[in-house]
Amino acid sequence: MKKTLVAMTVATLFSTPVMAQSWLLTDAESGMDKGNWTISSQQLKLQGQPFSIEQKVLHGGKQEGSKVITLRSENGLTIALSPSRGMDLLHVNGHGVRMGWDSPVDEVVNPAYINLESRNGLGWLDGFNEMMVRCGFEWTGHPVSKDGVLYTLHGKAGNTPASRVEIVVDDQAPHEIRIRGLLKEHTFKKANFSTWTELRYIPGSDSFTIHDELTNHSDYPQDYQIIYHSNFGTPILEKEARFIAPVKSVSPFNDYAKQGLKSWNTYDAPTKGFDEMVFNLTPLADAQGKTVAAVINSKGDKGAAIEFDTHQLPLLTLWKNTDTLKQGYVTGIEPGTNYAYPVTIEKEQGRVKQLQPGQSQAFTLTYTLLKDAQAVQKVEQRVKTLQGDNAPQLEEKPLAVE
């Protein structure tokens, strides 16, 4: 652990020409990692909302060597993410509300201990406990074998340790914080994707933004898929919690989900034997393509909302895993380029996107912790406006059979 802080002026690095301090926590190019590390607004002598940022290297079990960065804002949110696991968000807390869930997997598993191919491509389940995990970018969706190649559940990004991690704090109030991490999916002859992930947060706020930029560095067009698998359990998810979003249509993912189609947007209490129901949604958006989806508790005074851009992420999957608490009582709100069918089906049905050589694609999602009835109502109103007069169209037939 180095105790000196390397502060740099990074004015030229970003589009907005603000002055900022930055810290390099990890850099594969020079082979360095700061290990355990911390800063605070107090230490930096910044006025305004107090905050601290800490990187910690974990030990024990299969999390040996995993790193977690925790951003703490006294009056706002505490956000934990893991550079070892694709910069995925572990959990977010604030105002007594938790965005996240309780998975049976209770460690931050180092991908070195995960075999994505195990259980016929379900190895991803050995590490799944995040509030938000990037499912991509070479492929996403349920596993499938094609020509002997096993396309494992939800791709590799979520089990890819970040090659470069940096923290940027704006000099000017309100001292926006950016936690940036670089994910590489580089395989000779197969893929040359880099994704700069960024979490943006203003201390004291109830929202944060994920801004990712995926680039195809190869000289050939490359298919890509991404699902932002965002997961919420108690205290938001509960009996009669509701999912809200402006949608054009809803269809069951498979035959099992058909029987839940009528009540697709309300939740049951933890239910033994429920397993999971998945619904494919086509979101409605405003003129700029912006939309929002949220899960809110039964009283309507707690929730989690995700704003996203349908030009970037045109599809939305709703995952209702309202089995028992111990099984992982959780719902997934999953904006994406794709549904969760295997890549073979997504390709066949024309939903897989492509990047040309050198081309980049940005993905921007704003997550808001809805701490009270007022915050919930604001989102409800926005959904209502976007939905307009047309009720969602319920399609009986699944788009595909796996």
Place this chain on the structure above:
Amino acid sequence: MKKTLVAMTVATLFSTPVMAQSWLLTDAESGMDKGNWTISSQQLKLQGQPFSIEQKVLHGGKQEGSKVITLRSENGLTIALSPSRGMDLLHVNGHGVRMGWDSPVDEVVNPAYINLESRNGLGWLDGFNEMMVRCGFEWTGHPVSKDGVLYTLHGKAGNTPASRVEIVVDDQAPHEIRIRGLLKEHTFKKANFSTWTELRYIPGSDSFTIHDELTNHSDYPQDYQIIYHSNFGTPILEKEARFIAPVKSVSPFNDYAKQGLKSWNTYDAPTKGFDEMVFNLTPLADAQGKTVAAVINSKGDKGAAIEFDTHQLPLLTLWKNTDTLKQGYVTGIEPGTNYAYPVTIEKEQGRVKQLQPGQSQAFTLTYTLLKDAQAVQKVEQRVKTLQGDNAPQLEEKPLAVE
């Protein structure tokens, strides 16, 4: 490496309300590991049999980062186990006798470097060199593919790094030592097993006890299997060494073992081309279900015995791998819930056990290093008593064909 010892009173943690000191070496929950660490009876100012306990982090080759705990008792045993490898016992030495063997695998392989699925499910062989390895708990036995899922050789427990490791030393003489380690087999939707392993040893003694407690934390019944794969080579194993145990019946594991059925309980010298013969045994036990199995050298003055409970572990596999020394001249005495057939066969033949939601199952085995003729004779006498007048029944036909 922290140099301060955190000593706590753990009187309430255990069934026997003794006062004890304890040290937490590893704790995934708080993300800590002590790394290189040591204590000794001298340092603790304890009277009686002197002992020391050391944790060491290993480097080099595929053992990079593996941890070994060595418990040394001057007048008793030296016991080495690896928290990185499922708390498995590496080797035990005392009085010039070694319990353990020489595998071609001569490193304590970090599971991060093992792919259990390699060689069609035989990846486990890349790390196998233990005196005792837990084969379980989701499944055990030979590998098999079913519905595309590869059930790899002997399950995952032996390649699971312990999530919590603690050392407990009784305040009162004879200062019993417990080395406890928590193994998690947690996979979303698939398994939620925790196993608290415990090694109990009284300094100066020639015996130690393994006491494991497996709990199904899921809300669904869960199949489990366990084989305590306990392995002994020279100097115990040699030409005309003998296996002794009270058994009702013996059957060859497969056709190859048929030809060795008549001499099932005596050993050959290292024999090129022998490979392995396996026999399925049904042990006889006393009224409490207790029994014993042992391997003893030709002169009958050295051996290793295992006492176990047939209510917990009703079956016994004898593995005779008396090939050449360099191939790994070794015999396995393997009390278990199951034989070593693939889980599909074990299930079909009704031997796979199940834990209900929240239910636990304990497994208790006492290993004794038989240091002289007297110790050997004591076990022989016990076997004789339990066997009674009935000779073991030799069945010609294997229970199953793989």
Place this chain on the structure above:
Amino acid sequence: MKKTLVAMTVATLFSTPVMAQSWLLTDAESGMDKGNWTISSQQLKLQGQPFSIEQKVLHGGKQEGSKVITLRSENGLTIALSPSRGMDLLHVNGHGVRMGWDSPVDEVVNPAYINLESRNGLGWLDGFNEMMVRCGFEWTGHPVSKDGVLYTLHGKAGNTPASRVEIVVDDQAPHEIRIRGLLKEHTFKKANFSTWTELRYIPGSDSFTIHDELTNHSDYPQDYQIIYHSNFGTPILEKEARFIAPVKSVSPFNDYAKQGLKSWNTYDAPTKGFDEMVFNLTPLADAQGKTVAAVINSKGDKGAAIEFDTHQLPLLTLWKNTDTLKQGYVTGIEPGTNYAYPVTIEKEQGRVKQLQPGQSQAFTLTYTLLKDAQAVQKVEQRVKTLQGDNAPQLEEKPLAVE
């Protein structure tokens, strides 16, 4: 990191009875690794060509924990190799010439993050960026499944962390340096190979020698295969660069390579869509079995040459991967016991070699950085002499169809 240097006299360890100093960097037997470490000729108070040797532990991304040893000779070469990756050579630089290439894989990937079985046995491509990678020793070549076992691309040696690493520096001028690393391919019942790799370098020189010794420690004969996959990109490889070697015959690896047969020994500029062409060569050698192969740039003033022994490595593969720069514009000169067909084909066609119990086989290759026209001409002349009057025989038909 230990700061004391452990210097030993190793006069008896090597065939040439010179006095030398040595340093043990890694030793699995005692479980140690020096971590970050460095020495220099200045520090050792050695006269003659100045040099330094450094071991560095890398961090970030999938190279977390990977080690690199860099040998720097001011007036000669800078050679980087990775103990974590089979002692493979990463890159060699001198006189403004680089031996090596730019792979899309730009980290020194720790094998803990590689699953060789992924992509139907192509997981090796996740780490491939070396100047020289050992493809062996249990098997090599393209992946193939046989009896359910996946023989993954190019075997395991290149993804095997060295179990013992030592540096030896001769006391006498010119102070030859040896970097030795022990690779173990030890799997119970399957393989018991040890390979002592050695890089020999005299400070100030433009050449270095790889001297490996493979031993079969098992009591059974064991098949082995090895290809020294040696890879060169810019500035040597370019439009109208040439491959030179004395060869008896040339045949295309597959149908695609047929169309490139006429121009088999000249290179194209980076060419989109070219992918790769592979040619199987049978080298001609002198009376001692020695031969040489080289790639030289268009002007004939830069190049890389490899001398090898056809008694050890009778075959030569030429890999022309002159696709675009970003795809990895590179050519492979690959002396080996085998061609790159799957082990099943190599076995069928009688090219797989075997080691008897206890038997060893040495492989010696000398790499030379050709820094100017004179150096190039010297190799050209040697090739001409060895080729003699007979033109290479071009065979139209691939030896096998995969």
